[in-house]
Amino acid sequence: MSATATLTSPRAARRLPVPTLLIALVAAAVLPPLIGRTPILSDPNALLLCRACAFGIAAISLNILMGYAGQISLGQFAFVGIGSFATGIVTGVNDLRYPWLAGVAFAAAAGAALALLVGLPALRLRGLYLAVVTIGVAYAAWQWLFRFERIGGGSAGKVLPRPYFGTHVISGNADFLAISAVALVLIWWLDVNLVRSRFGRAFQAVKADEKVAASFGVDVARYKLLAFMLSGAVAGIGGAVYGTAFGTVTGDTFDYSQSLLLVVIVVIGGLGSRVGVVAAAFFAILLPVWLHLVNGPFTSLFHHGIDGIALMLNALLLMYTIARHPDGLAGAVSEAREKRARRRGGEPPLPPTRPNLPSLGRPSGMPEPRKLRPGTPVLDVRGVSVRFGGLQAVDNASIRVDRGTIVGLMGPNGAGKTTLFNAITGTLRPDTGHVELLGQDVSDLPAHARAALGVGRTFQLIGLVKGQSVYENLLIAQHLATPYGLASGLTRVGASRWYEREVRERADATLEGLGFQRYAGTPVGRLSHGQQRIVEIGCALVTSPELVMLDEPSAGMSPAAAEDLASTLRDIRDVLGRTVLLIEHNVPLVLDVTDELYVMDAGRVIADGEPTEVVQRPDVVTAYLGAAPAREGALA
Amino acid sequence: MLQVLVLGLMNGGIYAIFALGVVLVYRGTGVLTFAHGEIGTIALYFAYFLVAKVGLPWSIGALGAIALAALLGGAFEFLFVRRMVNADPVSTVVLTVGFGLFLLAAEFFFFGASPRNLEPPTKHYFFVIDNVVVRPWQVAALVLALVLGFGLQSALRRSDFGLGILAAAQDPAAVRLVGVPLSRVTLTVWSVGAGLSGLAALLVEPSVGVIAPGYASELFVIGLAAAVVGGLTSLPGAFVGGVVLGIAQSASSRYLGSFGVSGLQYIVVLTILLVVLLGRAYAPEVRRRLATPHAGAPSTTTAGAAA
Numbered sequence: 001m002s003a004t005a006t007l008t009s010p011r012a013a014r015r016l017p018v019p020t021l022l023i024a025l026v027a028a029a030v031l032p033p034l035i036g037r038t039p040i041l042s043d044p045n046a047l048l049l050c051r052a053c054a055f056g057i058a059a060i061s062l063n064i065l066m067g068y069a070g071q072i073s074l075g076q077f078a079f080v081g082i083g084s085f086a087t088g089i090v091t092g093v094n095d096l097r098y099p100w101l102a103g104v105a106f107a108a109a110a111g112a113a114l115a116l117l118v119g120l121p122a123l124r125l126r127g128l129y130l131a132v133v134t135i136g137v138a139y140a141a142w143q144w145l146f147r148f149e150r151i152g153g154g155s156a157g158k159v160l161p162r163p164y165f166g167t168h169v170i171s172g173n174a175d176f177l178a179i180s181a182v183a184l185v186l187i188w189w190l191d192v193n194l195v196r197s198r199f200g201r202a203f204q205a206v207k208a209d210e211k212v213a214a215s216f217g218v219d220v221a222r223y224k225l226l227a228f229m230l231s232g233a234v235a236g237i238g239g240a241v242y243g244t245a246f247g248t249v250t251g252d253t254f255d256y257s258q259s260l261l262l263v264v265i266v267v268i269g270g271l272g273s274r275v276g277v278v279a280a281a282f283f284a285i286l287l288p289v290w291l292h293l294v295n296g297p298f299t300s301l302f303h304h305g306i307d308g309i310a311l312m313l314n315a316l317l318l319m320y321t322i323a324r325h326p327d328g329l330a331g332a333v334s335e336a337r338e339k340r341a342r343r344r345g346g347e348p349p350l351p352p353t354r355p356n357l358p359s360l361g362r363p364s365g366m367p368e369p370r371k372l373r374p375g376t377p378v379l380d381v382r383g384v385s386v387r388f389g390g391l392q393a394v395d396n397a398s399i400r401v402d403r404g405t406i407v408g409l410m411g412p413n414g415a416g417k418t419t420l421f422n423a424i425t426g427t428l429r430p431d432t433g434h435v436e437l438l439g440q441d442v443s444d445l446p447a448h449a450r451a452a453l454g455v456g457r458t459f460q461l462i463g464l465v466k467g468q469s470v471y472e473n474l475l476i477a478q479h480l481a482t483p484y485g486l487a488s489g490l491t492r493v494g495a496s497r498w499y500e501r502e503v504r505e506r507a508d509a510t511l512e513g514l515g516f517q518r519y520a521g522t523p524v525g526r527l528s529h530g531q532q533r534i535v536e537i538g539c540a541l542v543t544s545p546e547l548v549m550l551d552e553p554s555a556g557m558s559p560a561a562a563e564d565l566a567s568t569l570r571d572i573r574d575v576l577g578r579t580v581l582l583i584e585h586n587v588p589l590v591l592d593v594t595d596e597l598y599v600m601d602a603g604r605v606i607a608d609g610e611p612t613e614v615v616q617r618p619d620v621v622t623a624y625l626g627a628a629p630a631r632e633g634a635l636a
Numbered sequence: 637m638l639q640v641l642v643l644g645l646m647n648g649g650i651y652a653i654f655a656l657g658v659v660l661v662y663r664g665t666g667v668l669t670f671a672h673g674e675i676g677t678i679a680l681y682f683a684y685f686l687v688a689k690v691g692l693p694w695s696i697g698a699l700g701a702i703a704l705a706a707l708l709g710g711a712f713e714f715l716f717v718r719r720m721v722n723a724d725p726v727s728t729v730v731l732t733v734g735f736g737l738f739l740l741a742a743e744f745f746f747f748g749a750s751p752r753n754l755e756p757p758t759k760h761y762f763f764v765i766d767n768v769v770v771r772p773w774q775v776a777a778l779v780l781a782l783v784l785g786f787g788l789q790s791a792l793r794r795s796d797f798g799l800g801i802l803a804a805a806q807d808p809a810a811v812r813l814v815g816v817p818l819s820r821v822t823l824t825v826w827s828v829g830a831g832l833s834g835l836a837a838l839l840v841e842p843s844v845g846v847i848a849p850g851y852a853s854e855l856f857v858i859g860l861a862a863a864v865v866g867g868l869t870s871l872p873g874a875f876v877g878g879v880v881l882g883i884a885q886s887a888s889s890r891y892l893g894s895f896g897v898s899g900l901q902y903i904v905v906l907t908i909l910l911v912v913l914l915g916r917a918y919a920p921e922v923r924r925r926l927a928t929p930h931a932g933a934p935s936t937t938t939a940g941a942a943a
Contacts, residue, residue: 072729143899144899144902308743315734322720
């Protein structure tokens, strides 16, 4: 199977092979009870390891939110706590007495529900404000929600009975450790699948830039909420394990400082690094024990708090990590590895600047494009106006783009070209006017829905996920081509396998066409500007959209590369049969490739028509060069 | 009614002082601090150490506490914040969270979990307004917050250095251009902001009476919310935010009861916080819709709900 060979290459997120998963599950289930029967693993230490597993699960949950989706949460233990109490309510002797697994399911549901509530304001609040709100939630959960007798069990706390098989109760801590470890392995596996699915990729895109994500067809609001719910569900499961390990939990078990400790863990481990955050969680929990082992004059000097020292060390480590390695310890490790590789091998050769774009059909996951009546334009913009405060950025602009043409949009800086682009793609909503795409009025559709109709675009400042590899970006760009559900994506059963294989084949074909095979695993941010531009065009084309909108593609390219760009653009029209709307300042390039040219100035469309004619009009020349007497053909 | 007002004002003064520290640090360095609650707590522990263990008079202990708080804030800025000039705001937030946790751990480490008692010198001075016991410290806190909230901004405007503090986060280059050393501005705001936290913790202690690890951070979180409610950049706003949250809390416990559980105050604070933040976030859109009721297609008014 040569296809599998490309799937496991490091350029994309790694998968967890089934044999490895099975071995890990068996080891997690069998080893702890066996070792627990020997003197190596004492009962208290087994309990401590259960706690570490629960923290590991909680760290994965926060990593989903902060590391993948870029949403800060300083209140993750509100979700962990609600998971614990939910389990107690479902399994408790004085409550419902359902089996433990039902408790875990309910814990996940309760965590997801609470996280959804917290996620709703996050649709509009970000960064610092979200941090303040989430820490407020952590306080409110700890001081109010968990104080309800019915939820938190009052001062006596909530009792969570251990799970049982038939009549056998798993009372030994080493035995329960097996269950905790299995839970951690399963969550780990789900998280691996998440990263390799359209959902994980959409999170990455949302984290990098919401506008770019929407241009790939990602419904930003929906995926933010999904990230919160997934994170809350996983945190709830962590809470179920945590609470069942200890047997009794009170509201104070989940005080706000636990949430902060979890943030510390995730940042030390490295946001986005699963191995890193779980390792950091185990480190943070086991550190006090190791300090006990080296118990000497230093620790006995102060009678209180091994815990105190451990937390101090953790906090110091965090401050050092952030100040030195913003990507955490995992980032520091990969940085060192890269440095070594660079010393050894050097850079791969430069890719060609004139790519051969592969002629890909419409992905099977996307609906067939609407049949257009002959003569219907691909894009019809009528009377669009956009006002920013006192500035009329776009003033009653109308343009029309026919199928199979390259249409140019020129104008001095600040003329409103990019704003008009944003109004067309739905990145912003115009004050007045209509936008018709492929014969359909899309004036009321959000950006991601317009992308789904068949619009690909590039951005002035490169619309890619800079931290991800070229290959990963080509997958992210195919969000719309992978219409499978969450369950299929998380388990990699059913539809997701099929669609994922297809988008990977398309990504491979595009890589080859671009000549970027050797750069497949390179983070996009490391490429030169011109290379990034080519990757971006590849991403805009990989779902074969009907209309491709390019915002100053030649900006920052060398003259030679810009010449190559002209033939690439013609290929998009002639070979791929696509329609192109192009913002461009490079006049020779525009004259070379465009079939029709619009010129904007101060928000208005001042000229349109045959390109060579348009650039000679006096008003166009004046707009570009000022009011000086225009010479014949000054721009050309 | 009067009772609610008096109680709210007394608490609000404390929140306002914390909020002022937050706003000062935010305007001076663009960093939202989560560490100042623990700075206040550890300062209070230091006062306890000086007064109860060393045997110094209370006033010296209090001065020592404020000095330690300012020192901690300055040291943190000098050692860590300074290196994060170009980092994104969220990782700086996490940095301050780490510092707060570090101090919390230090409290456990040096003083243990059991509460300590710092006897205030004026335990027997108080007066009663409408059944509310008011202590001079609380009045002092309110007056101080009022003076700082409304006086500090105009005082800062009078000197280049003060203007530098007000402008530093927004336009560091401009601050350097007028000849104010930026590093001195940031060091000053962190020291002063931390000193304010120590002061707030000292002023609230007599009415609570015991010190425990994490003691001031609960008050600080409300102070942080007050700063955000007040706009995060406005010193008068910080005062108003503190007082509003204080009164909202006392009013809610008076009129809403507690539904059988404590901690309703956090729900009230969270609600106000969300209403203010979301109101601010949605305001431009609402205003635009009001201005152009028939923008775009006829169904535009419902389209916004889906966004």
